[in-house]
Amino acid sequence: MESLLQQFIQLPTETRQQFLDLLEHEARRDDALALLLTLSEQIARQQALLKQDMRTQATLRSKAEQRLALASRVMKCRQVAVLAATQPKQETAPDVLDCGPLRQWKSDGFSLELPLFALSSRDSCERWQWQNRDGSRILQVWSESRGGRRAHLHDRELLLYFCSQLCGFFFGKSHVGRSLPSSLRFSVSAFLRETGKDSGGKSYQAVLDSLQRLSQTRFQYQQQGKPIASYLLLQGWGKEEGGKIMVEMAPWLLDAIRTRQVLSVDPVYLRLRKPLARRMYELARKHCGHQAEWRIGLDSLHLKCGSSSSRREFRRMLKTLLSAEVFPGYQLALDERRDQLHCRNLKVSPAVLHPRLRQVLLTRKGGLPTRA
Numbered sequence: 001m002e003s004l005l006q007q008f009i010q011l012p013t014e015t016r017q018q019f020l021d022l023l024e025h026e027a028r029r030d031d032a033l034a035l036l037l038t039l040s041e042q043i044a045r046q047q048a049l050l051k052q053d054m055r056t057q058a059t060l061r062s063k064a065e066q067r068l069a070l071a072s073r074v075m076k077c078r079q080v081a082v083l084a085a086t087q088p089k090q091e092t093a094p095d096v097l098d099c100g101p102l103r104q105w106k107s108d109g110f111s112l113e114l115p116l117f118a119l120s121s122r123d124s125c126e127r128w129q130w131q132n133r134d135g136s137r138i139l140q141v142w143s144e145s146r147g148g149r150r151a152h153l154h155d156r157e158l159l160l161y162f163c164s165q166l167c168g169f170f171f172g173k174s175h176v177g178r179s180l181p182s183s184l185r186f187s188v189s190a191f192l193r194e195t196g197k198d199s200g201g202k203s204y205q206a207v208l209d210s211l212q213r214l215s216q217t218r219f220q221y222q223q224q225g226k227p228i229a230s231y232l233l234l235q236g237w238g239k240e241e242g243g244k245i246m247v248e249m250a251p252w253l254l255d256a257i258r259t260r261q262v263l264s265v266d267p268v269y270l271r272l273r274k275p276l277a278r279r280m281y282e283l284a285r286k287h288c289g290h291q292a293e294w295r296i297g298l299d300s301l302h303l304k305c306g307s308s309s310s311r312r313e314f315r316r317m318l319k320t321l322l323s324a325e326v327f328p329g330y331q332l333a334l335d336e337r338r339d340q341l342h343c344r345n346l347k348v349s350p351a352v353l354h355p356r357l358r359q360v361l362l363t364r365k366g367g368l369p370t371r372a
Contacts, residue, residue, distance in 0.1 A: 019032060019035070030061065033061060033064035033065065033068065034060075034064065036063075036064040036067045036068060036071075037060060037063065037064055041060055041063070044056065044060065045057065045060045048060070095181060095183065096181060096183045096184065096185050096246065097165060097166065097169055097181040097183070097184045097185070098184075098185050098186075099161075099165045099184055099185065099186035099187070099190065099191075100165075100168075101194075102161070102164050102165065102168065102194055103168060104164065104167075104168065104264055105160060105164045105264065105265040105266070105267050105269070105270075106160070106163050106164045106167040106168075106262045106263065106264060106265065107160055107163060107262060107263055107265045107282075107285075108163060108253055108256035108257070108261060108262050109256065109261045109262065109263055109286060110252070110256060110261070111156070111159070111282075112263065112282045112283070112285060112286040113283075113286045113287075113304075114130070114137075114139055114221075115130055115139070115279070115304065115305060115306025116139070116141060116151075116219055116233070117150075117151055117152055117153045117155065117156050117306075118141075118149070118150050118151065118152040118153070118306075119152070119153060119275040119276060119279060119305070119306060119307060119308075120152065120275065121149070121152045121154070122149075123149050123150060123152060123308075124149075124308075125143065125147055125148065125149055126142075127140060127141070127142035128140065128141045128142065128150065130303075130306060132303070133300070133303065136223065136224040137221075137222070137223050137224070138221070138222045139219060139220070139221050139222075140219065140220045140221075141217065141218070141219045141220075142217070142218060143213070143216050143217055143218075144216045144217075144218055144232075145216040148213070148216055149213065150213070150217045151210070151213040151214050151217040151233055152213075152275065153275040153278050153279065154210070154275070155210040155213050155214055156278075157195055157210075157270065158191070158207070158210050158211065158214060158234075159214065159233065159234070159253070160265065161186070161191055161194065161195070162184055162186075162247060162249060162253075163253060163256075163257065163262065165184055165186070166180060166181070166184070166249070166254075166257050167257055167262055169181070170257055170258075171260075180254055180257060180258055182248060182249055182254060183246060183247065183248045183249065184246070184247050184249070185240070185244050185245070185246050185247075186244065186245055186247070187243070187244050187245075188204050188207050188208075188243075188245065189204075191207060192204075192207070195270050196270060196271065211234065211237045211245070211247070214232075214233045214234035215232060215233070215234045215235070215236055215237055216232075217232065217233045217234075218230065218231065218232050218233075219231060219233065229252070231250050231251060231252045232250050233250060234247060234248075234249070234250055235247075235248040235249060235250045235251075236248040263285060263286065263289070265285065266281075266285075266328035266329050268328035269281050269328060272325065272327075274321065274325070276305065276307070276317060276318075276321055277321055277325045277327070279305050279306070280305070280321070280325075280327065280332060281327050281328065281330070283296075283301070283304055283305070284327065284329075284330045284332065284343045285329075285330075287343075288330060288343045288345055289345075290345065290347075290348065291345060291348075292344070292345055292348045293342065293343060293344045293345065294342075294343040294345075295335070295338075295340050295341065295342055295343070296340060296341050296343075297339060297340050297341075298311070298314075298315060298318075298339050298340065298341065299311070301318075301341050302314045318334065318341075319334060322334055329345065329346055329347050330343050330344065330345060330346060331343070331344040331346055332344075
């Protein structure tokens with residue numbers, strides 16, 4: 001029977017269609033079904049017709065109907081397989097992304113611009129509120145844990161790591177067409193290695209403490225003309241058997257990655273130990289970006305840094321910082337005459353500068369920025 005069905009399936013499409021047309025004619029249907037019988041069964045059918053053996057005729061007809069149904073199912077499966085082979089495969093993302101080695105560090109633009117993280121690990125336990133100069137943007141950040149402190153800038157390393165892992169997956173050429181996972185699985189030792197830290201017990205505990213603060217810190221953001229948004233920095237986390245940690249990302253960060261509102265971050269950023277130095281790099285990366293230079297008044301800078309110190313103390317800390325720190329990709333200097341911070345991009349090639357800007361930079365102290 002298998003060889004008979006195989007022969008039928010291998011018939012040209014036109015011949016099979018002619019056979020199906022015969023089945024539509026009631027008078028010819030029995031003769032058409034007889035073609036699906038083996039030679040011995042066809043002989044038995046002819047004898048049953050001569051003897052008017054209705055029972056044998058019905059049995060043979062039933063066998064032919066079953067084989068027709070089986071052939072139809074096989075043909076349908078083949079058509080589905082051919083259709084699937086001709087269509088591009090759409091791969092779905094894994095429910096959980098297993099973290100691997102990083103190629104590039106990425107950050108969302110929102111937390112680069114606004115002071116979501118405390119500058120000090122000894123920050124006040126009270127709800128912290130910030131707003132821009134015209135009051136059109138209001139940010140509140142607090143810890144949902146009673147007596148707990150909000151996440152600080154060194155806790156941010158974990159969010160950078162998670163964001164970079166998701167961007168590497170979502171933007172990779174081999175992952176085109178996949179959706180973005182909302183959870184990650186990572187090894188603490190791998191994270192410490194990527195961030196250049198030792199893998200001792202204190203470092204391991206510090207990662208767990210950071211995860212706890214991130215998952216307990218909530219922010220509320222209000223922009224004029226838009227609805228109020230309220231999110232946790234990290235949706236949740238938990239330990240797994242084998243020592244790895246599962247984290248669930250917050251919707252605000254996933255949305256930033258999906259809409260590509262992310263920027264590359266120089267890994268040297270992680271070597272900046274002082275929180276204010278990190279905050280200065282974040283603002284330079286966000287606002288100067290790939291431009292040749294960027295300027296900001298000290299009052300606005302004080303506000304954007306989220307510093308709780310007085311303006312006088314902030315100015316003193318800034319002068320000390322700028323004289324000692326080297327910022328990756330940017331040169332930061334205090335313009336005391338204008339009471340501004342001047343940021344110059346060291347990675348901009350002089351060849352692409354406007355002639356007038358090129359002349360201005362040549363006449364300034366330090367000359368043209370050089371390619372790093």
